[in-house]
Amino acid sequence: MARSNYQPPEDAARLFSNNRRAVLALAKLKDPIREMAIREMSENGATVGDLARLTGYSDEYFRRIAREAGIERRRPPTRGQGSDRSD
Numbered sequence: 001m002a003r004s005n006y007q008p009p010e011d012a013a014r015l016f017s018n019n020r021r022a023v024l025a026l027a028k029l030k031d032p033i034r035e036m037a038i039r040e041m042s043e044n045g046a047t048v049g050d051l052a053r054l055t056g057y058s059d060e061y062f063r064r065i066a067r068e069a070g071i072e073r074r075r076p077p078t079r080g081q082g083s084d085r086s087d
Contacts, residue, residue: 037062038069047074 008016033055040046041062048062066073 033057034065037065038071041066041071042069 037046037051040051041048048059048066051057051062052059
């Protein structure tokens with residue numbers, strides 16, 4: 001990436017720095033969240049919706065984790081493949 005001589009004003013530098021710390025903190029939580037989600041879905045009956053509400057991540061985020069871990073769906077999909085709805 002090209003670099004410039006840009007120096008943000010103090011308020012922008014503080015905001016950008018806070019955001020960077022938050023992004024790095026979330027990156028550290030990625031694997032533990034994935035492992036806990038797999039455990040909770042497979043052993044304790046948590047749904048993707050439950051985990052989405054508790055974490056702020058989307059249902060689809062946890063749907064993908066469940067699919068990769070081989071966790072069976074609790075109900076058939078309402079749209080897409082395997083759905084008997086005709087739209």
